[in-house]
Amino acid sequence: MSTEIELKLQLSPKAARKLADHPLLANIQSQKQHLLNTYFDTPALELHARRVAVRFRKKGWQWLCTVKSAEPASGGLAMRSEWEAPATPGIFDFSHVDADDFRDFLEKRSNQFEPIFTTDFRRQVWNVPFGESLIELAIDRGQIESGGKRTPICEIELELLAGRVDDIFTLTRQLQESIELFPAIASKAERGYALFLNEPLRPFKSKPVPINEQQTPIEAFRSIALGCLEHFQRNEKGLLLGGEAEFIHQARVALRRLRSAIKLFAPVLPPEFVAAYGQTWQTLAGALGDTRNWDVFLEETLPPIAEAFPENSDIKRLRKAAQRRARSARKSVIGLLAVKEYPRLLLEFTAAVYTLGDTLPIPLKDFARQQISSHARKARRMASRHAELSPEERHKMRIAFKKLRYTLEFFAPLLPPRKLNPYLAALSQLQDELGLINDHITANMLIAEALDKRPVGPIHGWISGRHTLLVSELPEALQTWLMQRAP
Structure with missing residues (x-):
């Protein structure tokens, strides 16, 4: 062989x-x-x-x-x-x-x-x-x-x-x-x-990365980072062909997972690698985020608003304005993929990942335990005081839960499934609820942008009421997660 x-x-x-x-x-x-x-x-x-x-x-x-x-x-x-x-x-x-x-x-x-x-x-x-x-x-x-x-x-x-x-x-x-x-x-x-x-061309979802406890943290990072890059690249053609919503979503998730992996493994990565690639993907991730926000608004947030206000004259204008901005956001993504620096970035990043050397030898299970404990403690601290969090702090809590979920998914092959699965299920439900809350906050900003800050009182009132209802349901999801033991 x-x-x-x-x-x-x-x-x-x-x-x-x-x-x-x-x-x-x-x-x-x-x-x-x-x-x-x-x-x-x-x-x-x-x-x-x-x-x-x-x-x-x-x-x-x-x-x-x-x-x-x-x-x-x-x-x-x-x-x-x-x-x-x-x-x-x-x-x-x-x-x-x-x-x-x-x-x-x-x-x-x-x-x-x-x-x-x-x-x-x-x-x-x-x-x-x-x-x-x-x-x-x-x-x-x-x-x-x-x-x-x-x-x-x-x-x-x-x-x-x-x-x-x-x-x-x-x-x-x-x-x-x-x-x-x-x-x-x-x-x-x-x-x-x-x-x-x-x-047919289909959106590509992330797959579990087969790491094992015999690997060093650098070897595990290499597998995880290249898995994230593959996740993104396999959605690239869908982005270039017009960016169906799910291609946008999966590409965005791929870059978020990649950036999270770099931060997660930063303690064992060379500082120059983190400095070079920690923010490299930010512009492309931002363009994908803008596009995804408009997609969610058009496909998930606007339909119930239109159903609640069938006679409102602003709905039709709002939909057309949102569609224009969604198309413009897609063009921005395609433009970023078309620049000559993009294929060079793929190559440079792959080369940098393949040539990484071990700078801090530590058993992978010990490193995973430290990182999971750190992220779980941070999330629990914020969850325990959720009633006093401002909208900005609640957004930070959502990000903390997302980072914890990615951390657990990356290290999943090292963890006992009987503990991991119920913990992840509770965490996913919590993330879904926090995501809906965030979607309604984002919707107010998108409406103001689409309608040039023209007041739309009934619509904003509906969104505000829905937001209040979702926030009132949050403690139950938080309590379900807090009862779970971290794997």
Whole structure:
């Protein structure tokens, strides 16, 4: 088995034509190949469910059988286990797979395998000596085909043949100076399955990060931060295609989780890393927050107001003004993703996370215990005096609960589920109620902005009454949570 460390980057056909003339490649002999690949799976797509790819590849006159475990990619960088050996097309021989359980899994299903999709592309390859490393730089141009449907391939793959991972990033930075390159996370296999299944683009939600107590805090942070980045990147296309409300919501949650993770692990992170990336995402997060506020107002807050005041002449004008501002907020998000600094930020952040060293060795369980206790104490202190909190302090309490929830979710694999699950359930209910209270405070500000501060007494009165009712119901949710024992 070999471990493949690979950085994948998308580029336009025009940029692809410029690549061969780049000074870094000018004096290096390249090789050209035509690669035809057929990917196989069972009718139930059991390999896809396990994030495994099995393919036959025709490379010149040679046929190869390849097995890959598709680990998630972030910032374009993926680390995958790979087994490859000469083969006869249609004969599945997995004797070269040296992981016994995995090989047994494949062999038991091989008689069910059927072709799912093909990739057909031309590859040009350079072996680039760079820094202390040897890096294979390949540009692929062609197509993926399944059931008569096709989608184009135009991408660069940089694979570390020998040396250090950070040399891949340094090489990419130099390429980015003259060529527009965008970190990509979807492998050809992933795109092929999406084509086969005719899957529509869907918002991507966060997934549990598989940390374990054998890791150091830095190693755990690396997994968590890259998981947050993947969460954001997988919603990026939805943002660029118009930003359906749930894509906006998930992208915003991804950045909030990422920023929370940086603050959570700040005691063990290098100060220069925290200084560089603690606020880096703030502008984009702010634009997503503005868009989300208008979405919530239009989809959740305004409909009951319109139902309560069906004859009010301000409702129609308010809806149109809010829709204009929501469209403008979406354009701001798209504009931020279009600037050349954005793909560079993805690359720089990924590089910085991968090259972090341990500055404060401490058992991960001890670190998790300290951080959970600290966040839980702060939240409990504020909850115990909720009756005397001002609206501004109540907002801070909501943020404290959100940080506590993210902390628990990050460290969930280290915690006993029988204690964690009821605690998180009570915390989620509390957050929902505080979120509704905050939505009504935000609604008053949005109405003033949308209607140029024109008074709308009945509407403001309705919002104020609803806000008072929600605040009166808060003590019960707080008491339910306070009765739970922190895991």
